[in-house]
Each structure stands twice: as C-alpha cells, then as structure tokens.
C-alpha cells in the first residue's frame with residue numbers, strides 16, 4: 001500500500017511500474033519508457049476550483065507564493081513547500097495581440113501571446129528548472145547537468161549561480177548555440193562542454209555521463225522538470241479568467257512543453273477543475289520535423305499507450321543511413337530525436353492535437369510581426385505564430401477561435417538572426433540567412449543611413465516618420 005502523496009510511474013500502461021520520488025530515473029528501469037510524477041490526489045489539498053488560486057496573490061511576500069510556478073504548489077505537490085527552490089520565476093504575461101492576430105488571420109481579440117521569455121533566464125525553461133533543482137536538492141545533488149540548444153543550459157546555470165546549491169555542467173553542440181544563450185552560461189559560471197556534434201549527439205552523451213558519474217540530469221526526460229512546466233498552462237487559464245481557450249499552439253523541439261501541457265490538462269480534467277480541454281498544436285521547424293513526419297505522415301499515435309514503434313525505428317534508421325541532421329535557424333528547436341516523443345503523442349491524443357511544420361522563412365516573418373506588434377521573441381518561439389497562421393489558412397483554426405501561442409524565449413536570445421533579418425547589408429543577410437534558405441525579409445524594419453549633418457537628419461526623419 002503506497003503511503004506517499006507523490007511517486008513516479010512509468011507511462012507505459014502495460015508496465016506502469018512505480019518508483020519513489022527519492023530516486024531519479026530518466027527512463028523506466030523495467031521497460032525503458034518515460035516516467036511521470038503521479039499523485040494520490042485524495043491525499044493532496046487541491047482547491048475545489050481554480051479561482052481559489054487567486055487568493056495566493058495576497059501572499060506574495062512569501063517567495064513560494066510569489067513564484068508563478070509554486071503559487072500552484074497544490075497541483076505539483078512532490079516536495080514540501082519549505083523545501084522548494086525559487087528565484088522568482090513565472091512572472092509572465094498573456095498579451096491579447098490584435099496586430100499579430102491580424103497577421104495570423106484571426107478576429108480581433110482572439111489571438112493571445114504567452115510571453116515565457118519574461119522569466120529570469122529569458123525562457124520558459126525556468127518553470128521546469130525550479131522544479132528539477134528542488135528535486136535535485138532534496139536528493140542532495142551537488143552537480144547537475146544538461147545537454148542544450150542553449151536555453152536549458154542558461155536556465156540551469158542561472159539556478160546554480162543564484163542559489164549556490166550545486167554546480168552546473170552543460171553540454172552544447174559545436175557552433176549551434178546563439179550568443180545570447182552561450183553568454184549566459186559563461187557569465188553564470190557553468191562548466192561548459194562544447195562537443196563536436198549537434199544537440200542530438202550531446203543529449204546521448206550527457207545521459208551516459210550523468211549515469212556514469214552520478215550527476216543529476218535536468219533535461220526534460222526528468223519528470224520533475226515537466227511538473228514545473230505544467231504551470232505555464234495554469235497561468236494561461238488564470239489570465240483568461242479560468243476559461244479554456246480553443247487552441248494552445250507551441251513550438252516542438254524535445255517535446256517537453258507539449259508533454260507537460262498535456263499532463264496539466266489531463267490532471268485538471270481528472271480533478272474536475274476544468275470541463276473542457278483545449279486542442280494542442282505542436283509546430284516543428286521544417287528542418288527539424290521528426291514529430292511532424294511521424295504523427296502526420298506515418299500515422300504514429302499514442303493509441304492508449306500502445307505506440308507502434310516500427311515506424312519510429314524505421315525513421316530513425318532512415319536518418320542514420322542518410323546522415324540527416326536537424327537544420328534550422330530556429331536553433332532552439334534544431335532537434336531530430338525528441339526525447340519526449342511518446343509523452344507528446346499522449347498529449348496529442350488527449351488534446352485532439354495536430355502537428356505542423358513551418359519553414360525558416362515563415363518563422364522569421366512571424367517573428368518580425370511579433371516584434372512589431374508586441375514584445376518580441378526568439379526565432380523558435382515564433383514557430384507557434386507561423387504555425388497558427390498555417391492552421392488558420394488551412395481552416396483548422398477558425399477566425400473566431402480563441403488561440404494562445406506560447407512564446408518560449410526572449411527577443412534578446414538571438415540578436416544575430418534578428419539583426420540579419422532587418423539589415424540593409426546584403427552580405428550580412430546572405431551570410432546568416434540567405435545561406436540557410438531564407439530569401440526575403442518582407443517585414444524588415446531597416447535602419448536608415450544619413451550623413452552626420454543636421455539638415456540631412458531632419459529631412460530623413462520628416463520623410464520616414
């Protein structure tokens with residue numbers, strides 16, 4: 001008879017092995033599937049209705065309730081409140097973005113952008129990292145590691161520097177990480193290991209090394225991290241006054257977010273806290289489109305947990321045989337072997353999800369629109385807006401639907417791509433974007449060059465503004 005409120009459970013229904021929360025596994029030791037953090041909700045003090053969480057706002061003097069993650073502690077109660085780690089994450093914003101909505105093809109008032117780049121390290125990762133570091137600290141870990149396209153590493157590095165609880169060790173692919181993200185890891189003092197390979201290679205290595213050296217792994221195969229990422233959806237619901245939107249649109253890389261969002265809605269439904277579940281759209285970059293290929297082209301489904309593994313193996317073999325590597329300017333999602341594939345399939349099934357792919361051109365055009373109509377985002381984040389536009393064009397999303405696009409990372413994460421898009425210098429454009437298949441910058445806001453003469457400067461301003 002289990003007495004703990006929280007435990008870990010294998011997501012494979014024919015295995016369903018359970019483990020104590022005092023252990024860290026990044027896959028089920030019995031069958032190799034991913035694990036969930038599960039709860040005996042009867043033992044938890046879950047509020048009767050979501051609006052009860054509004055009362056937590058009045059307790060913002062308490063760091064636990066200040067946190068946009070731990071404010072919802074009752075919905076992720078794997079650690080006692082007095083042991084949770086927080087740096088003040090989750091103060092993020094849902095913006096009704098009519099200018100971007102027009103670009104997407106939505107009716108006024110219907111498109112919302114969830115700005116997760118407002119987190120302390122500039123991306124949504126902090127939602128999950130505070131949960132992973134809480135768990136690592138409970139286990140007494142002194143070193144924590146991750147492979148990263150840049151944001152997970154920035155987040156881990158920040159939590160380690162700000163809390164001094166443990167040392168960060170990060171693995172990144174060569175030349176694959178944007179300067180904004182690399183500079184964070186270096187500045188925050190993480191041990192930074194640049195391996196000759198891409199993210200998928202780094203991910204395989206870090207799992208081996210974490211296992212061998214007993215280092216705590218914070219990638220999203222860690223089920224505790226995903227508990228924190230559920231709260232992005234809680235905050236979206238809160239901002240919509242607890243009304244469920246019609247669509248959640250999110251970029252897909254390693255598929256941690258989409259998996260966490262699916263789990264959030266599964267639990268809220270099970271707990272009777274929502275009566276309707278939104279549909280989920282996961283958007284790949286076309287140069288890193290494994291989920292799209294498997295879900296939309298090869299028909300791979302969660303199927304109640306009985307995933308047909310053959311098409312997945314065949315596609316992985318195909319990528320190996322042809323040396324296919326992920327390739328997109330949206331470097332955050334430049335991933336071909338998403339570790340959370342099966343959990344994401346579960347989320348897609350539960351949320352009647354769809355998967356789409358968008359080109360780098362579409363991503364950068366959408367990004368420019370987000371910048372011009374809001375607070376901006378990094379390239380990978382704009383895949384959600386480009387994806388919503390595509391789904392609108394296809395008629396899958398109706399203009400009257402209420403849509404939330406999750407903007408996962410901050411505008412300043414990748415200035416190289418942004419400046420190259422807006423540049424007047426053809427060489428810069430060609431080197432950074434043209435060489436990667438982007439042909440135009442239809443929404444560029446080009447700087448104007450003027451002589452250093454008062455009259456010329458005034459003339460230029462009169463002409464353009």
Ligand code: F0G
Pocket residue numbers: 123125147148149150151152153220251252253254255256257258332333378380381408409
């Ligand atoms: N958007 C941004 C800005 C990201 O950094 C990532 C993932 C994603 C979207 C994809 O999210 O993996 O949950 O599907 N970045 C990871 C990293 C892989 O290492 O920072 P996902």
